[in-house]
Amino acid sequence: MMLLVAWYLQCLFLLVNKEFVVLVRRKQKLQESLHVMMVQLVFFALFFFAPLHIHACGGSTISIEGDEFWHMSKVLRLATDDRVELFDGKGGIVEGVVTATSRNSIHITAAGDVFHLSPVGPFWHVAAAFGSLKGGRGDWLIEKCTELGAKSVIPLLSKRSPSVSDGRNDRWNRVVTAATKQCQRLHSMVVRNPMDLSDILAEAGSYEAILLADACATSLGKGLPRVEVDWNGLLLIGPEGDFTEEEKEAIIKAGALPVGLGPRRLRVETAAIAMLSAVTLLGDSQCSTGT
Structure with missing residues (x-):
């Protein structure tokens, strides 16, 4: 009887010890996986x-x-x-x-x-009337345009957004630097000095396409022309309250194509990011497939 009990206890000990070894090995593997993840995180930070x-x-x-x-x-x-x-x-x-x-x-x-490394197009330039936005919304627009690969951002001055606060460009350039490091893009986005709409339209000839965000226009997906790799395109996003009718007429006369961004009314920064995301994805698709 004693031998049977001893044998039973020995088997139980071996079983528990085996489970313990398995748990230790699992813990070691988990620690190794966490270590690899931390190395990757540190690598991306440096x-x-x-x-x-x-x-x-x-x-x-x-x-x-x-x-x-x-x-x-x-x-x-x-x-x-x-x-x-x-x-x-x-x-x-x-x-x-x-x-x-x-x-x-x-x-x-x-x-x-x-x-x-040389930059690879197409290159999209975002002109948006965001200089008067409050609560960090302008910073958010700059950050996301950097991450999405915009070539430049132009603070646009219009009748309903006629000014930009002093010192904003310095802050926006710091935001660009931080976002550039985070997304690891090798070519920094340029934040140009604020420009009046008329001055932006005077440069219309330097762009292969100009797209105007317009709630009443055909969807961007249907209206986007064929994009070439070496293109420079301009995206125009109006202020809160949109461009005036006179401004819209001048923009379209300069060769801009009105495009819609869906059935909902968007904030300035949301419209800019939605538009840039759409043209980037559609443009990349056209360039990669040749269609």
Whole structure:
């Protein structure tokens, strides 16, 4: 009887021990998976803007100061031997390794020569009357246009949106830099100085297509002309309350095609993002399929 009990306890111990080993292995695999995920997250975070230092060759030292230094050292707390990627916003990118830090700068040794990529079109320029938007809505428009690949954004001045607050362009450029790093685009979006509608229309000849957001027009999906890779297109989005009838007439006379964005009335920033998203997807589809 005692032997039977001992045998039973031994079997129970082995069973529990086996389950324990399985649990330990599962925990180890989970930890390994989490580690891989963290490495990937860190990799995507180590992408920094260095416009003045990008002309480096393999083995040269690049010193980073200012906002990027603060982000690297105080926020991410990079240390020696951490790997980073630096880009200049003009298509140049170089990989490097942190070799030293000081009170006001961080020093990176380039692992190779700078690699340059040319921009690929079509290129869409967004002219929207968003200068008077409040509550961060203008910042949101700039951020999303950057992420979606707009070539430039023009704060449009019209009769119902005649001005832009002082200092907004500086803030918008900081938003562009942050969004460019986040989405890892190599060519920075340009935020142009505010322009009157008449001045924008004076440049109409430099665009292969001009699309006007118009609630009463045919759907954009049906009205979009064939897009070519080397195109420059302009998207016009009016202010809250829309363009006046006189402004619409001038826009259409300049060669713009009115297009609809659906049955609902959209805010300025929503219309801009919806329009840019649609032309980007439709344009990419046309260019890739040749239709």
